[in-house]
Amino acid sequence: MYLELKNINKSFAGFKAARDVSLGVEKGSLTALLGPSGSGKTTVLRIIAGLEAPDSGEIILDGRSVNELPGSQRGIGFVFQNYALFRYMTVYDNIAFGLQVQKKNKKEIKERVVELMELTGLAGLEKRYPNQLSGGQRQRVAFARALAPNPQLLLLDEPFAAIDAKVRGELRLWLKNMIHRLGVTSIFVTHDQSEAVEVADQIVIMNEGQIEQSGTPLQIYKRPRTPFVAQFVGDSSVIEGYERFAGFQRVPGADKAVLRPEFVECFRPDNKKLAAAMGAMERGTIQEIVFKGHCMELTLSVQGAGLRAQRSLERRPVQLGDEMMVLIYRMYVFDGENARLLENQELLKIPPDQVPAAQM
Amino acid sequence: MKKTQTKRFPLPVILAIFFAACFLVLPLIFVIVQALSQGIGAYLANITEEYTQKAMLLTLKTTVVVVLVNTVFGLFAAWTVTKYSFPGRKALTTLIDLPLSVSPVISGLAFLLVFGRTSPLYGLLEGIGLKVVYAVPGIVLATLFVTFPYISREMIPVLSAQGRDEEEAAALMGAGWFTIFWRVTFPHIKWSLLYGVVLCTARAMGEFGAVSILSGHLRGKTNTLPLHIEILYNEFRYSEAFAVSSILVILALLVLVLRSLIEHRGRKGEA
Ligand SMILES: Nc1ncnc2c1ncn2[C@@H]1O[C@H](COP(=O)(O)OP(=O)(O)OP(=O)(O)O)[C@@H](O)[C@H]1O
Ligand SMILES: [Mg+2]
Numbered sequence: 001m002y003l004e005l006k007n008i009n010k011s012f013a014g015f016k017a018a019r020d021v022s023l024g025v026e027k028g029s030l031t032a033l034l035g036p037s038g039s040g041k042t043t044v045l046r047i048i049a050g051l052e053a054p055d056s057g058e059i060i061l062d063g064r065s066v067n068e069l070p071g072s073q074r075g076i077g078f079v080f081q082n083y084a085l086f087r088y089m090t091v092y093d094n095i096a097f098g099l100q101v102q103k104k105n106k107k108e109i110k111e112r113v114v115e116l117m118e119l120t121g122l123a124g125l126e127k128r129y130p131n132q133l134s135g136g137q138r139q140r141v142a143f144a145r146a147l148a149p150n151p152q153l154l155l156l157d158e159p160f161a162a163i164d165a166k167v168r169g170e171l172r173l174w175l176k177n178m179i180h181r182l183g184v185t186s187i188f189v190t191h192d193q194s195e196a197v198e199v200a201d202q203i204v205i206m207n208e209g210q211i212e213q214s215g216t217p218l219q220i221y222k223r224p225r226t227p228f229v230a231q232f233v234g235d236s237s238v239i240e241g242y243e244r245f246a247g248f249q250r251v252p253g254a255d256k257a258v259l260r261p262e263f264v265e266c267f268r269p270d271n272k273k274l275a276a277a278m279g280a281m282e283r284g285t286i287q288e289i290v291f292k293g294h295c296m297e298l299t300l301s302v303q304g305a306g307l308r309a310q311r312s313l314e315r316r317p318v319q320l321g322d323e324m325m326v327l328i329y330r331m332y333v334f335d336g337e338n339a340r341l342l343e344n345q346e347l348l349k350i351p352p353d354q355v356p357a358a359q360m
Numbered sequence: 361m362k363k364t365q366t367k368r369f370p371l372p373v374i375l376a377i378f379f380a381a382c383f384l385v386l387p388l389i390f391v392i393v394q395a396l397s398q399g400i401g402a403y404l405a406n407i408t409e410e411y412t413q414k415a416m417l418l419t420l421k422t423t424v425v426v427v428l429v430n431t432v433f434g435l436f437a438a439w440t441v442t443k444y445s446f447p448g449r450k451a452l453t454t455l456i457d458l459p460l461s462v463s464p465v466i467s468g469l470a471f472l473l474v475f476g477r478t479s480p481l482y483g484l485l486e487g488i489g490l491k492v493v494y495a496v497p498g499i500v501l502a503t504l505f506v507t508f509p510y511i512s513r514e515m516i517p518v519l520s521a522q523g524r525d526e527e528e529a530a531a532l533m534g535a536g537w538f539t540i541f542w543r544v545t546f547p548h549i550k551w552s553l554l555y556g557v558v559l560c561t562a563r564a565m566g567e568f569g570a571v572s573i574l575s576g577h578l579r580g581k582t583n584t585l586p587l588h589i590e591i592l593y594n595e596f597r598y599s600e601a602f603a604v605s606s607i608l609v610i611l612a613l614l615v616l617v618l619r620s621l622i623e624h625r626g627r628k629g630e631a
Contacts (some may be wrong), residue, residue: 049532051528051532051533071531071532072531072532072534076532078529080525080528080529084525084526084528084529085525085526085631086526086529086530086543086544087547087548088544088547089543089546097530097533097535098533098534101530101533101534101535101539102534109598145529149533149534174452199591216474247574
């Protein structure tokens with residue numbers, strides 16, 4: 001582990017912004033700190049950077065406790081939520097600042113700045129001021145500025161928040177490649193899960209100052225451990241009385257379930273290959289059809305509940321009011337604290353090659 | 361309806377201009393006219409008179425010292441209350457404004473109590489040969505106190521609107537407080553600082569109440585321009601009084617011009 005937080009607590013005037021936060025970050029990895037607004041992501045980042053002192057707990061960097069070490073000596077580069085570029089300095093001076101402060105010689109500074117400007121695609125902009133740059137360019141200046149003094153750990157607070165959707169997509173892949181190329185251990189904050197999933201090696205999910213779960217994106221998606229994670233991740237909707245659906249029995253203590261569109265599939269009733277799985281399915285009618293670009297999203301009324309499913313544009317077209325056979329493959333059920341995966345029991349009884357799938 | 365909207369001088373504007381003319385411009389014109397009423401030669405003689413010259417010198421010296429000291433401390437005060445969190449920060453912010461809410465005469469009396477003959481400090485200062493009350497140090501102190509808020513008040517809004525992000529970024533890169541101040545904070549505030557300095561200068565030159573109590577009115581020694589004017593006036597030497605006043609008026613106009621120049625530049629710098 002390159003960075004470890006152990007039981008970090010932090011209160012602001014009685015308000016607990018971080019409770020018992022523990023996490024580990026591998027050297028060279030890219031970790032996403034994901035959570036809703038106000039969940040304490042920035043607070044945790046600032047504690048790591050030494051901009052905020054924890055009330056209790058330990059920060060271990062490269063094997064030694066850095067609680068008493070000022071932020072400037074922790075070898076950290078920080079990209080602020082709104083970049084915090086020096087408004088009255090040129091792009092060149094912004095990037096050079098960290099090196100100038102370290103009293104490096106002029107030639108060395110120049111080489112490093114030029115190298116970084118090339119790397120980040122800013123060459124030619126050295127004389128501009130931050131307010132003469134586009135959002136994406138500012139973001140890259142902030143990135144170059146943080147990297148200039150060769151930090152061991154790079155912290156980025158919502159690095160893409162201020163950038164429009166299309167550029168954001170490009171920029172985050174760029175950032176991911178850049179970070180992996182440089183091999184600098186990085187943590188970035190986001191409240192956008194697609195960003196976290198696409199970019200991160202590890203996702204840490206925060207809620208109300210606590211860490212709910214950490215793991216690879218796949219683990220988070222497939223094995224949400226808490227009700228919060230089950231609901232927060234993916235395109236989830238919560239339903240009650242899940243035991244009314246074929247193939248699912250009530251789990252004691254758990255009275256709610258989380259469904260995602262990819263857990264639900266629907267077929268036209270005249271589909272010949274459904275025979276074996278009839279007992280695992282429900283009847284439903286199409287209540288709503290939303291065109292999503294890459295597919296249709298259907299809302300089906302099944303036993304009084306509205307379930308969402310996606311339907312490929314390649315399949316036979318359907319219309320509002322059509323009666324469909326609805327198959328729920330699985331769902332997450334949860335009680336107060338734990339979430340667990342529940343498979344459709346009826347589906348387990350039939351041979352795998354007879355389970356209906358969307359390609360049929 | 362349309363007509364009133366396009367009218368160039370609606371009633372409120374006329375009223376405002378009328379009041380400005382009556383209460384601001386006319387008196388100033390009268391001062392100048394009175395000052396010159398006995399001819400330019402008499403005017404020049406009046407303002408080059410020995411005691412007037414001494415008063416002018418004292419006022420200038422006091423102003424320079426006061427503005428320098430207040431610039432440094434005003435900056436520090438504004439910087440600390442906006443960029444650092446510490447217990448008592450709110451109280452300090454309120455305290456900075458105190459001189460504005462206390463009548464200058466009362467400030468003068470307070471200093472008289474602190475440094476006057478009845479105070480234990482008096483003996484102490486006497487011991488090291490420093491005379492505060494009825495002497496120049498008293499005048500400087502009183503003026504310092506009265507004009508203290510002008511500079512920090514100009515800067516506190518700018519500094520707090522700017523936030524702490526840039527300073528934090530600089531600190532994380534290992535910059536010391538002076539580098540942070542000089543390279544990061546100062547460029548943000550230089551125009552409002554200059555503006556504050558000009559206001560402080562104007563106020564320091566004209567201070568009467570507090571200075572009047574601490575000065576002792578020793579002609580040629582502890583008389584500032586405003587005090588000198590009062591003395592001349594009380595001795596019925598009107599044309600001299602107005603001649604000396606005209607110096608202050610000219611200085612004030614100069615400050616006004618500077619002020620609008622700075623505001624103009626400052627706004628351009630923002631863009
Ligand atoms: N300096 C502070 N003083 C008082 N409260 C604070 C301070 N900093 C943060 N908080 C509070 O702590 C909580 C967590 O704040 P934090 O900035 O860490 O959230 P966040 O997860 O980064 O949210 P966002 O996604 O909106 O940036 C919030 O409720 C916030 O109001
Ligand atoms: Mg935040």
